[in-house]
Amino acid sequence: PPMGSLKMPTVLVVEDEALIRMMVALSLSDDYEVIEATDALEGLICLSRPEPIDLLFSDIVMPGGMNGVQLAEEARRLRPDLKILLTTGYDREALRSRNIDTGIPILKKPYLNQDLLDSISKCLQAV
Numbered sequence: 001p002p003m004g005s006l007k008m009p010t011v012l013v014v015e016d017e018a019l020i021r022m023m024v025a026l027s028l029s030d031d032y033e034v035i036e037a038t039d040a041l042e043g044l045i046c047l048s049r050p051e052p053i054d055l056l057f058s059d060i061v062m063p064g065g066m067n068g069v070q071l072a073e074e075a076r077r078l079r080p081d082l083k084i085l086l087t088t089g090y091d092r093e094a095l096r097s098r099n100i101d102t103g104i105p106i107l108k109k110p111y112l113n114q115d116l117l118d119s120i121s122k123c124l125q126a127v
Contacts, residue, residue: 008033009124010051014043014058014071015087024057027113028120040066040074047078055124060088060100069102083123087111 010033015021018038025034035053037043039062047053056075060068072084086102088095089109095101107119 007052009054010035011055011057011120012037012043012046012053014038014040014056014062014068016059016062016064020059024116027116031117032120039064040068040071043071044074044078047075047082053079053082055083055085055120057085057087057120060086060095060102060106061090061098067100069100069104072102072104083126085119085123 008031011028012035013021013024013028014037015024016039021036021038025036028034035046037046040058041064043056043058047056056072058068058071062068068086068088072086075082075084084104085107086104087107087109091108092106105119105123107115
């Protein structure tokens with residue numbers, strides 16, 4: 001078992017497509033504690049609980065009336081120190097046309113497992 005002092009960072013994965021969510025959780029499970037949420041609302045519920053979450057990894061375009069950018073803004077309000085990485089298959093132009101403009105790092109879909117791990121690790125190290 002890992003040493004008590006070495007806690008794995010916790011990543012909250014918000015993704016409405018079950019298969020993608022499962023694959024992300026699986027690829028992160030060696031290095032991170034993973035909490036899964038199916039939409040922004042469920043993500044917010046997780047964020048309002050006391051357990052530590054180091055990074056929010058969320059799809060931008062989701063059903064349920066709240067997109068990943070709105071979730072990120074809400075998440076920052078709840079947890080000012082939270083690291084955030086968003087993902088989408090849309091490019092920035094398409095996002096802009098939906099009035100979604102963000103300074104938050106975006107991992108473009110489809111991505112490789114290694115891209116995901118690198119991006120998350122880079123986000124967590126960013127100050």
